[in-house]
Amino acid sequence: MLTAIEWSAISALVTWGLGFALQPWLAARGLIDHPNERSSHRSATVRGGGLSIVVVVGGGGLMLALGQRHGLLAIICGAATLLGAVSFVDDWRGLHPATRFVCHMIAGAAVLLVLLWPELRNHRPGLLGSDFLNAVSFLFLLLWVVGYTNAFNFMDGINGLAGGQAAITGLGMALLGRLSTGQWSETPILISLVVAGAALGFLPHNFPQARMFLGDVGSVPMGFLLATLVVWLARDCGWQLLIPLSLLHANFVLDTSITIYRRFLRRERWYSPHREHFYQRLVRAGRSHPFVTLREMALQMVVVSLMALYVHVGAATRLGLIAVAVASWLAFFYHCELQFQKSCERQNGEPQACR
Numbered sequence: 001m002l003t004a005i006e007w008s009a010i011s012a013l014v015t016w017g018l019g020f021a022l023q024p025w026l027a028a029r030g031l032i033d034h035p036n037e038r039s040s041h042r043s044a045t046v047r048g049g050g051l052s053i054v055v056v057v058g059g060g061g062l063m064l065a066l067g068q069r070h071g072l073l074a075i076i077c078g079a080a081t082l083l084g085a086v087s088f089v090d091d092w093r094g095l096h097p098a099t100r101f102v103c104h105m106i107a108g109a110a111v112l113l114v115l116l117w118p119e120l121r122n123h124r125p126g127l128l129g130s131d132f133l134n135a136v137s138f139l140f141l142l143l144w145v146v147g148y149t150n151a152f153n154f155m156d157g158i159n160g161l162a163g164g165q166a167a168i169t170g171l172g173m174a175l176l177g178r179l180s181t182g183q184w185s186e187t188p189i190l191i192s193l194v195v196a197g198a199a200l201g202f203l204p205h206n207f208p209q210a211r212m213f214l215g216d217v218g219s220v221p222m223g224f225l226l227a228t229l230v231v232w233l234a235r236d237c238g239w240q241l242l243i244p245l246s247l248l249h250a251n252f253v254l255d256t257s258i259t260i261y262r263r264f265l266r267r268e269r270w271y272s273p274h275r276e277h278f279y280q281r282l283v284r285a286g287r288s289h290p291f292v293t294l295r296e297m298a299l300q301m302v303v304v305s306l307m308a309l310y311v312h313v314g315a316a317t318r319l320g321l322i323a324v325a326v327a328s329w330l331a332f333f334y335h336c337e338l339q340f341q342k343s344c345e346r347q348n349g350e351p352q353a354c355r
Contacts, residue, residue: 001067004174004184008197011056015201018052023205023212026051031091033213040158040275040283045210048091050218053198054084057225060194064187073187075114076228079107080221083149087216097271100216101146104224108145111228112138115235145227148249151256152223156214157280159289160207163199163214164297166222169248170196172304173229176244179311180237188232195225208290244307247322251300251329255279258333278333281340299332 002010026032026048033047061077064070086103089095116138156162174192178184184193199222205212214222226249234242246253259277260270268274275284282292306321313321 004190004193007060007064007190008193008200011060011194011197012201015052015056015198016204018055019049019202019205019212022049022052026212029092031215033215040280040289041210045213047213048088048215048217049202049205049212050214050216050222051084051088053202053214053218054081054088054221056198056201057191057194057221058084060198061191064190064194068187070187072114073191076111076191076225076232079111080225080228083107083224084217084221087218087220091215091217100220101150104146104149104220105142107224108142108149108228112141112145112231115228115231116141141231144246145224145231148227148253149220149223151252152226153216153219154256154259155252155277155279156219157275157277158283158292159210160203160293161279161289161296162219162222163203163206164293165252165300166199166226167196167203168297168300168304169226170199170229172248172300172307173226173233173245175304175308176241176248176311177233177237179308180241186236188229188236191225192229192233195222195229207293241311243318243322244310247307247325248300248304250303250326251296251332254326254329255333278336282336285336285339285343287339295332299328302328 023046026046031046031048032044033041034044035041058077058081061073061080065074065077083103086095086100090100116134152162152165155165170192174184174189174196177186177189177192181189184190202214202218206214230242230245230249233245234240255278263270263274263276275281279292279296283289303325306325310318310321
């Protein structure tokens with residue numbers, strides 16, 4: 001049986017190697033992203049490279065499921081692979097947003113039903129203590145899985161950002177599971193490491209210069225898996241982990257939520273392509289992709305460290321750690337906005353022109 005480190009390392013190496021064969025194959029089929037006024041890149045680049053992650057995570061998950069006779073793992077990896085297939089079609093031919101959303105809802109509901117079936121079947125207290133509140137918590141978790149799947153996709157807009165987030169967060173989630181259970185061999189911990197390894201293996205193809213983009217085929221399944229693993233790890237390692245596990249995703253959730261809210265207030269279509277996320281505004285202010293990505297990765301490592309402390313401290317200290325984690329990201333977003341406004345005013349001479 002492979003160790004946790006071996007699962008992650010093999011996942012990274014296979015994804016990295018597969019990327020070299022995948023790039024010309026995708027280019028030959030016309031999966032090329034040409035820059036436009038909403039793009040953050042300046043040259044035509046192959047998209048859909050995340051297919052290598054789907055193959056590795058799906059294949060690795062299936063091997064692990066067969067070895068452990070783990071039906072739940074097979075279902076989760078199967079759902080992620082199906083979302084990858086739908087997203088590949090979207091990258092290639094284009095799909096209506098409603099079609100994508102329905103697929104995300106079906107996959108999320110199916111996986112959550114399987115994950116939470118013991119509580120639902122046996123009327124166990126689950127998260128909140130009654131059948132009604134369990135139903136409410138199920139809907140909340142469905143919103144979490146579908147919402148984060150889309151948030152992760154929205155945040156895949158500059159080189160290395162989504163891949164770096166998945167690598168660091170996957171490792172952080174595995175660490176929290178290990179600190180809670182005392183071992184690395186729990187299945188959701190291993191899958192977290194497989195996802196982290198695959199994301200790390202893809203990074204050289206996308207960062208600091210992009211030879212390939214993840215595309216929806218990569219970002220959608222990765223977002224789905226990371227969101228699902230929050231629920232799975234909390235279920236198996238203790239529901240008290242739900243808060244620190246969720247906070248490992250605070251940067252993507254907060255950036256997406258604030259951006260959507262601002263677009264909603266301006267009566268714009270929140271789901272249409274744009275360049276208004278905080279990380280994009282910092283790029284528009286003149287910072288390079290590596291500059292922005294490395295700073296988000298560094299801050300994410302700090303948050304992982306804070307959440308590792310969270311597991312071993314008392315309630316009062318936990319509240320302080322939560323506040324520091326959220327405040328850190330809000331301060332970073334404020335910095336991004338301030339730099340964008342200053343840059344925009346220098347170029348246009350009018351604050352009103354900056355948006």
